[in-house]
Amino acid sequence: MLSTSDNQELTRVGPGTLMGNLMREYWMPAIRSDELPAPDCPPLRVRLLGEDLIGYRATSGAVGLMQNSCPHRGASMFFGRNEEEGLRCVYHGWKFDLTGACVDMPSEPAESNFKNKVRARAYPTQERKGIIWAYMGPREMPPPLPDIEANLLCEGPHQISILHRPCNWMQGLEGEMDTVHAALLHFGAVKFEDTKPGTFAHYHYRQRDAKFVTVETDFGMANGAYRPAEADSYYWRVTQILFPFYHMLPGGELGEGIRIGAYVPVDDYNHFQWEIGVFKPNGDPMGARDGTRAAPVTGGQSRDTVWVPNTTDWLGRFNIDQQMWNDYMIDREAQKNWVSFTGIRGIRQQDMAMTESMGLVMDRTREHLGTTDAFIIRVRRKLLANARALRDQGVVPYQVDHPEVYRQRSGEAVLPREQDWWDAYIAMRERFNKEPALAVTATA
Secondary structure (H helix, E strand, C coil): CCCCCHHHHCCCCCCCCHHHHHHHCEEEEEEHHHHHCCCCCEEEEECCEEEEEEEEEECCCCEEEEEEEEECCCEEEEEEEECCCCECCCCCCCCCCCEEEEECCCCCCCCHHHHHHHHEEECCEEECCCEEEECCCCCCCCCCCCCCCCHHHHHHHHHHHEEEEECCCHHHHHHHHHHCCCCCCCCCCCCCHHCCCCCCCHHHHCCCCEEEEEEEEECEEEEEEEECCCCCCEEEEEEEEEECCCCEECCEEEECCCCEEEEEEEEEECCCCCCCEECCCCCCEEECCCCCCCCCCCCCCCCCCCCCCCCCCCCCCCCECCHHHHHHHCCCHHHCCCCCCCCCCCHHHHHHHHHHHCCCCCCCCHHCCHHHHHHHHHHHHHHHHHHHHHHHCCCCCHHCHHHHHHHCEEEEEEEEEECCCHHHHHHHHHHCCCCCCHHHHHCC
């Protein structure tokens, strides 16, 4: 468990908070490109790290991200005119460019130079392969974008999925670290005898509990969960947490899938769950072989998800029909009759029910962690240590200036019992880092 103060420091992300300051050292996925579909299109409300911002695509196609409140009298810039390479407040006509500089002030006398003294808070953006990234940190020259392979290769809304989760970001991320829950929450109704011998699913459901080995790395933390396979082998599920909030899902052959997820804080009580990956026409991720993998991986084309139309509200983007207020449409008959272990439709919706029912911010002083929670414990400690090192010694996390550390893949593998799983992973990573696709796009 965590102390009350540690729990607050881990979960709060607003300006000036311990974790908020750490997050601001990194580039963050902020907007899907198709949310700003054309130059001079309507602005977009964007809340990120507890800040209310307005995103807009200027006449040139570049993306601006500025404070919501006009520096004049505080009116919302959401109602502004997106025109001629800037956003103009309709209250008194003050206009701001992409950098936040005031470039026109028609309410002031022509001889006034007051506009030269006024700036709005604006953040740098970069757009790459369907994602608009934001940098909210202190540097005048931002660090490089992370070499996230999925974002170097994937493009289009069908490969980039975003889901609004009404709870603290850490609850979502911890759900990904807890890979043992998949055999129960998601697939507790799967019968071992229905699985094909020799497949990942066969080993996964034959023994639902697992043992874990965690390794601290230059990108964050890696974790291997293993179960007996044959007499001379183990079945491994490998996953990573790439700081500050990325995760890699184990689903399919180790090293063959190209996908990543992120739990991006909207504020202390909401986050966006991003999933980016190369998917097959049927919605399965690359590297996932029908009938062999232990668990499917959701993506932008999830067959179990029913999206509701976006609204212009701060929390009106990327919501689905299953929510806390309707009990995630739980089907008690399906649960009772073992059609489903939970009675809740959809993998992500099952995760939502668990992590959101903990409360907006879970009180971790009341939890009782077991042996399978070692990965969660270590990631929490490392995040807090990194944030305190930044605050106390000015130590910037290693990943910020080393984009290459994000070149990772996860997955499942059957390995000889005498083989070290981390050595096998490093060998696999060296192979895929030499692939032409990544070698070319890493410099894009």
